[in-house]
Amino acid sequence: MPQLEHIEAIEKRLWSAADMLRANSNYASNEYFLPVMGLVFLRHAYSRYLAVKDDIEANLPIRGGKKKEMTKEDFSQKSAIFLRPEAQFDYLVNLPDSEDRAKGIIKAMDLIEADYENLRGVLPKSEYQDLDNDTLGHLLRTLNPEELKHVSGDVFGRIYEYFLTQFADQKAHDSGEFFTPISIVSLIAHVLDPEGGTVLDPACGSGGMFVQSARIVEEHGQSPAEKLTFFGLEKNATTIRLAKMNLAVHGLEGNIKKAITYYKDPHELVGKSDYVMANPPFNVDEIDADKIKADPRLPFGLPGVNKQDKVSNGNYIWISYFYSYLNEQGRAGFVMSSQASSAGGGEAKVRQKLVETGDVDVMIAIRSNFFYTRTVPCELWFFNRGKPKAHRDKVLMLDARNVYRKVTRKIYDFSPEQEDNLLAIVWLYRGETERYLELVSDYLESVVEEGEGCFSWKDDDDETLRPLPEFIEALTELLEVLDPFLKEQPETGSHVEVWDELKKEQKLFVKDVEAFKKSVDKAGKQWDEAPDTNTALVKLTRQFEPLAETSRDLIKQTDLLCKLASRLIETCEKDCDVKENALWIRKDITRAHKATNAARQEAVEQLKEVRYFWRQAHWLTERFPDGKLCDVEGLVKLVSIEEIKENDWSLTPGRYVGVAPEEEDVDFDFEETMREIHVELEDLNEEAVKLAATIKKNFEELGI
Secondary structure (H helix, E strand, C coil), rough: CCCCCHHHHHHHHHHHHHHHHHHCCCCCCCCCCHHHHHHHHHHHHHHHHHHHHHHHHCCEEEEEEECCCCCHHHCCCCCCCCHHHHHHHHHHHHCCCCCCCHHHHHHHHHHHHCCHHHCCCCCCCHHHHHHHHHHHHHHHHHCCCCCCCCCCCCHHHHHHHHHHHHHHCCCCCCCCCCCHHHHHHHHHHHCCCCEEEEEEEEEECHHHHHHHHHHHHHHCCCCHHHHHHEEEECCHHHHHHHHHHHHHHHHCCCCEEEEECCCCCCCCCCCCCCEEECCCCCCCEEEEEHHHHCCCCCCCCCCECCCEEECCCHCCCCCHHHHEEEEEEEEEEEEEEEEEEHHHHHHHHHHHHHHHHHEEEEEEEEECCCCCCCCEEEEEEEECCCCCCCHHEEEEEEEECCCEEECCCEHHHHHHHHHHHHHHHHHHCCCCCCHHHHHHHHHHHHHHHHHHHCCCCCCCCCCEEHHHHHHHHHHHHHHHHHHHHHHCCCCCCHHHHHHHHCCCCCHHHHHHHHHHHHHHHHHHHHHHHHHCCCHHHHHHHHHHHHHHHHHHHHHHHHHHHHHHHHHHHHHHHHHHHHHHHHCCCCCHHHHHHHHHHHHHHHHHHHHHHHHHHHHHHHHHHHHHHCCCCCCCCCCEEEEHHHHHHHHHCCCHHHHHHHHCCCCCCCCCCHHHHHHHHHHHHHHHHHHHHHHHHHHHHHHHHHCC
């Protein structure tokens, strides 16, 4: 059951409004992102502040009859930032037109920097002086929409990430390389599963790796500010500011230094890091070999060097550095060009030495279009210096190229469940069977909950929604509005057949919904009684299949009912001379028709959830029926070092797992496909408008 409807539309609306700065300021595309992100930072910080404020106040100690004042330490423990009254977003939004908003924003930034020494000189301030008061007022109000004020969860965190995504997509800064897609970062962090210690990102960009690793610690019920220490390297000073803002808004601090990592190691963390996470630039070919040939971070030596004494490809420089930073129990997870895993020459020699250590743990292949500025596929590499003895001569090869969700025509990602399913394979590899079984059990519980939600669930405003009953009621009301008119019509005519079919299908649908309700109730009892053993969960997944199929059938029935209702109205208006009949009350019919279609949409979205979660449980139990890791053609294989040696020391997952058997898409959804086509069309139209504007501007500049 969705916590916030239409979040994508809200994100686009906020972005569109913020993007107006390009038209209302002297900033170029590569300049205006910082003042925008500064305001998004303030709004995101305020959202997190409000989320924990009441809980902090309720638990403050009372001494001498007086409650202790809140401090920034209280908020850091809750992964939020402390804000003084004049630094809170509501205060800035409510500034009257007579006030200097730029001055107010700058003061807010000053107050935050006064409380957080690590942010001094980091937050944007002078950038706001070039923006007029009205523009700033509009921008502040835009970033404070009413529908976002009372939602649960880190919704503005998602919007913060969306803005980073958009800036990356439009190459507003440094070719968009400051931002790694959340989907990729989250998977890396969850596979590493940090518990505490030192986290190093030698190419930290906007700090996404740090934020996601902190979220893992939060998921374990611990305070990331107390458990983790963050160290970062970044070559661009502006990006460092963005990273520190990103950390601060989550109540975190990090030691991020400006450096070109190829040549400098200011943190001196070789052999000292518990975790290394990174998304370095791929395929760099201008690294001076002479400057790094004696670097202690190259335990396997230099890869290939060309005639100009340059490293021919920097991928294995990064890989070697990441490995060298780890302590004896350290783990690393990073993004790398898919070319690296099978590269030849000097790179192959380095890779051989690396594999022979036994510390290469997991390789995951990711399809193209996961990045905003690069369409190429990539691979995620994972090292584990403390790998169990049973796995030291093995590497888990996971080909996830067929696992993805289409976001736009150009961008793919993982749904939360797809990410969890990939993680479940890693859990089985590590012998964490309980986590795997818990996930399957959660999916089956969600099937029951979403089924119950078809009949009743509460939204964030504590309002009870009844998707299927409300659709039936809306359809019944539409038929009642049409009935007086249709009763007066001749018993023959083009409308009669449609009217009879509609009434017949309505009665059948009501009966099928009643049967579905009984099935949901039965499923609830089955889930309550089933133990969380693999055998029981596999059996339960099979038992829930008819329920999932019924939810899909009901969707088709709602579609048929709405199409019949539309056809009936169209037929009457065309053939039954409705204009001359007082019983044809167009306003009431239109209202009831719209209400029916809207109710159908709510019912369909809820029904989809039932089958969706069943499919997740089925995806896992079908591939791992014994609840143990096994080879799955086209997906996963546990490979020995001997087999890797026989394959030229290649670490490309697809070389080992084979090709997945072609499956018939029994869940092909025509309407969903049409929606995807519509998304692509919207993207193309937007690109066409931008291109036309650019061409027009170029012609004007040429005087044509």
